[in-house]
Amino acid sequence: MQLDPLGDWKRSDYLEHLGKADLGRQVTLMGWVHSRRDHGGVIFVDLRDHTGMAQVVFGPQHNQASFERAQELRSEYVVAIKGEVVARSTDQVNLKMKTGEIEVFVKELKLLNGCTALPFQIGDLQESITEKNRLKNRTLDLRRPQMQHNLILRSKAAHVMRNYLHEHGFFEFETPILTRSTPEGARDYLVPSRVNPGHFYALPQSPQLFKQLLMVAGYDRYYQIAKCFRDEDLRGNRQPEFTQIDLEFAFVAPDDVMTLVEGMVAELFEKTLAVKVELPIRRMLYADAMAKYGSDAPDLRYGLELTDLTELSKNCGFQVFSQAAQSEGGLVKVMCVPGGADFSRKDLDDLTEFVKIYRAKGLAWVKLTPEGWQSPITKFFNPEEIAEINQRTGAKVGDLLLFGADKKQVVNDALGNLRKEVARRRKLAEDGRFVFCWVTDFPLFEATEDGGFHSCHHPFTMPVMEDMETAKHPTDIRSIAYDLVLNGVELGGGSIRIHRPDIQKRVFQMLKITDEEAREKFGFLLDALDQGAPPHAGLALGFDRLMMFLTGAESIREVIAFPKTQQASCLLTEAPGKVDPAQLKELNLALRKTQS
């Protein structure tokens, strides 16, 4: 194959920018051969670049040499052409193409590069390609218009947010990627140090401490589009390395953070999707979210609220309920599904299986018929109890009641997720509708399995000081922390930070972090708090998750150029890979046989 040099040719236009305004112009175009239709005496080529496509026409009457050369063209060859923009006659207009009213008669063709037979086609009309195949051939996959749209929108979104933050007095700072391991939280990715044998850097799980230090250093307003690393198992919306819009500012209250962030999010949705976000965004207490929705990230596109029946169940005849209600930390709750009495027996069996995923032992249900309750458990309830449950849930004839009775966490988990599942089955959550909310006043601590507890947010979160004095149990202490939730997904969260050394020391004590440990792990932070730390607060938004909403992607991998598989490997580069023994030796590392 004879290839041509680009020479002094300069591209005059991007393809999809061409239109009737350009009629008669001599243009120089460059791109990929998307498809070729050879009619013998005339050859049509759809030329493609990142903006879109335009049809270029090779014919002997336009130019004999390029017409003959065009017979060599195949899919994904890279070409440059010079030609004239002409109008198509009315019967030749292609309304499916944005540039379908014009075409370009080619006078000169340069073949810049060829292309071997591809593992899959680039067009969007093709049948779906398996994701394994796409990830292995990611370069080609990224050439597809959908992926180009996603990644270019990602760039635009970052730009919008950067502009917004600069306009609001924020400065962009970088923080180290090679840093030190901190306790709690996720598993760290470690990097061995060559010059300090036996010592390791950790990749940051977030720039949390550095941004606090920048506040103490007096920079007032910080932001960063920051890569974060957590060595935990993956999900459809979780990658081991991900990106946060991370920000922090000094001398502010929670209100200031929320107002600034919701302004940014509103501008982002307006400028990328032309969607108006109604401000201010609704705020909800964590305790209310858990009570009404069984989740700290409620989807508010629909109702299906939960009602607490614990008190009422304590003396009811149904042992499953009464035992749960009487036990320490037990809970009985119900969700009313309007019109849900048409769920079939199989639907209800499916839902019962569904809640078992979340460790519920079963799912009690009641259909409200004109004759009253229809349910395997009707016999355990007296008319007064039935009337009260109907009244408190607002259930009407034709509705369905779904009950959960177990330990608090199991009930909330099961019913919270059941709520989302029922909404999905009944199509209550419309696409293209974005319902935000703030969830505030998270608990400071969360109980762990071994009887201890750890920070809900992180150990640098400001407690509600009066709770510190009055709470009977550490888990009753609230924190000044807030999450931004969109359609049932946590987009990000933040908090007022502890800026006083005395409070920080108390929190470390409560977390059973000794002075020595605190000194060793966070000495630099404690010193900073002693050196004139201003009150400060901040938040981080998951950029990848935001992009999932902006693109409508079902998976986080659709908005990341080079994502990892569920086993945290990259099918393109085959990372992680083995390393040369010499490299290990230099790092003072020895491998041991993996235990099986």
Added chain:
RNA sequence: GGGGUUGUAGUUAAGUUGGUUAUAACGCUAGCCUGUCACGCUAGAGGCCGCGGGUUCGAGUCCCGUCAACCCCGCCA
């Protein structure tokens, strides 16, 4: 660590109760075609049925194991 789904030409899929030469569409190759745009017509090439073992006269199909991708639980301050 656990539960589930999937794996058959380059791609996407079909393949019946275990039975003869494993199908189709798209793509690819060659030829023809001056208005197509999912171009059309003719011909052709293309297979370790994920991998390993077993049952059987005979396995894409049944059994056991294993690998990979995906979804979920645990995990993710």
